[in-house]
Amino acid sequence: xxxxxxxxxxxxxxxxxxxxxxxxxxxxxxxxxxxxxxxxxxxxxxxxxxxxxxxxxxxxxxxxxxxxxxxxxxxxxxxxxxxxxxxxxxxxxxxxxxxxxxxxxxxxxxxxxxxxxxxxxxxxxxxxxxxxxxxxxxxxxxxxxxxxxxxxxxxxxxxxxxxxxxxxxxxxxxxxxxxxxxxxxxxxxxxxxxxxxxxxxxxxxxxxxx
Amino acid sequence: xxxxxxxxxxxxxxxxxxxxxxxxxxxxxxxxxxxxxxxxxxxxxxxxxxxxxxxxxxxxxxxxxxxxxxxxxxxxxxxxxxxxxxxxxxxxxxxxxxxxxxxxxxxxxxxxxxxxxxxxxxxxxxxxxxxxxxxxxxxxxxxxxxxxxxxxxxxxxxxxxxxxxxxxxxxxxxxxxxxxxxxxxxxxxxxxxxxxxxxxxxxxxxxxxxxxxxxxxxxxxxxxxxxxxxxx
Numbered sequence: 001x002x003x004x005x006x007x008x009x010x011x012x013x014x015x016x017x018x019x020x021x022x023x024x025x026x027x028x029x030x031x032x033x034x035x036x037x038x039x040x041x042x043x044x045x046x047x048x049x050x051x052x053x054x055x056x057x058x059x060x061x062x063x064x065x066x067x068x069x070x071x072x073x074x075x076x077x078x079x080x081x082x083x084x085x086x087x088x089x090x091x092x093x094x095x096x097x098x099x100x101x102x103x104x105x106x107x108x109x110x111x112x113x114x115x116x117x118x119x120x121x122x123x124x125x126x127x128x129x130x131x132x133x134x135x136x137x138x139x140x141x142x143x144x145x146x147x148x149x150x151x152x153x154x155x156x157x158x159x160x161x162x163x164x165x166x167x168x169x170x171x172x173x174x175x176x177x178x179x180x181x182x183x184x185x186x187x188x189x190x191x192x193x194x195x196x197x198x199x200x201x202x203x204x205x206x207x208x209x210x
Numbered sequence: 211x212x213x214x215x216x217x218x219x220x221x222x223x224x225x226x227x228x229x230x231x232x233x234x235x236x237x238x239x240x241x242x243x244x245x246x247x248x249x250x251x252x253x254x255x256x257x258x259x260x261x262x263x264x265x266x267x268x269x270x271x272x273x274x275x276x277x278x279x280x281x282x283x284x285x286x287x288x289x290x291x292x293x294x295x296x297x298x299x300x301x302x303x304x305x306x307x308x309x310x311x312x313x314x315x316x317x318x319x320x321x322x323x324x325x326x327x328x329x330x331x332x333x334x335x336x337x338x339x340x341x342x343x344x345x346x347x348x349x350x351x352x353x354x355x356x357x358x359x360x361x362x363x364x365x366x367x368x369x370x371x372x373x374x375x376x377x378x379x380x381x382x383x384x385x386x387x388x389x390x391x392x393x394x395x396x397x398x399x400x401x402x403x404x405x406x407x408x409x410x411x412x413x414x415x416x417x418x419x420x421x422x423x424x425x426x427x428x429x430x431x432x433x434x435x436x437x438x439x440x441x442x
Contacts (some may be wrong), residue, residue: 144412148325148411149411150407183344185220185224185231186342188229192229207268209268209275210229
């Protein structure tokens with residue numbers, strides 16, 4: 001029996017994080033397509049009962065209902081990855097993963113905002129969001145450049161973690177809002193490694209061929 | 211044409227075999243790609259079919275294919291295969307503009323004048339250790355003059371400088387990416403064995419500092435331009 005249910009919107013980068021991670025974990029789940037655009041169904045009374053913030057994704061596992069992509073990634077890692085690879089149990093890498101999860105919210109939420117503005121004509125964005133996102137990508141590029149010199153292939157430790165999952169969509173989708181990958185050679189190599197993870201899936205805007 | 215001659219456009223390890231990436235030279239969009247034989251190519255970043263950027267495309271063997279409709283081009287830029295018309299012998303007129311491309315000093319160089327045959331960039335080959343490419347929002351001339359304050363201009367034409375950074379001797383090639391952006395391709399002079407990752411990390415950190423310096427130099431100039439425009 002499938003216990004996991006994801007309330008999902010195909011074009012949402014946060015929902016994609018969960019679909020990607022479930023695929024990497026090889027966990028079957030039921031997907032409920034929410035009419036987020038143009039319907040705004042995630043803000044309907046029915047959905048506000050599940051998440052008062054009116055945001056996706058929402059994951060239900062039995063009686064548990066979880067919102068916020070980072071929380072869902074953390075839960076899925078603890079619950080379904082017995083080896084603690086995706087969310088290390090050791091204090092230092094655990095802290096580093098949390099640090100990058102925070103980074104995926106600020107500054108990288110600016111990338112989500114810039115993309116929604118570019119693609120769904122959502123209000124806002126005077127270019128500030130794009131500048132904030134680019135600065136975020138530079139910090140990621142500087143980090144991965146130096147990690148690679150010492151043989152590191154992932155943002156934290158010796159294997160892919162949920163930090164890599166949380167950071168991937170914003171840069172992989174950045175050409176949707178006009179930030180090219182020209183100046184991010186180390187992130188290009190890292191994205192290539194993410195794409196080679198067994199079970200990797202794409203979303204609209206992330207080409208299957210590369 | 212502006213910027214005739216040879217220009218560094220990437221570190222060699224910035225373009226892996228079987229991969230493509232975009233860049234710009236004097237604001238002109240360029241696709242850099244490396245075939246699976248390891249040969250690097252620099253072309254106009256435009257599929258002749260629908261104008262899609264080939265840097266979004268994918269490399270298969272010695273061909274690069276456009277992401278839109280899969281048109282495949284061989285290493286000479288000649289279209290060889292159109293998936294929607296598999297039986298068609300593709301006309302010789304369907305070609306991408308290509309540029310001469312060579313690798314020196316651990317960098318990919320392209321010649322910005324298709325007609326000019328030449329042996330390659332006029333830089334002596336030496337053993338180097340790659341560090342990184344770094345982009346700064348700063349005009350090319352400002353970048354070169356600021357860098358010259360840290361070292362010696364070896365060749366103004368190709369934008370090559372020698373810089374002393376602490377114990378390290380760096381070679382930097384500057385790329386005129388656009389009017390307000392310069393790319394710096396940074397390597398350490400000498401073999402990796404004699405330096406190792408500690409030196410690479412130190413050089414990368416130095417490059418981050420230089421980016422800050424270049425952008426703090428460039429910011430007042432950009433503000434002055436905006437101010438003049440506002441007064442008009």
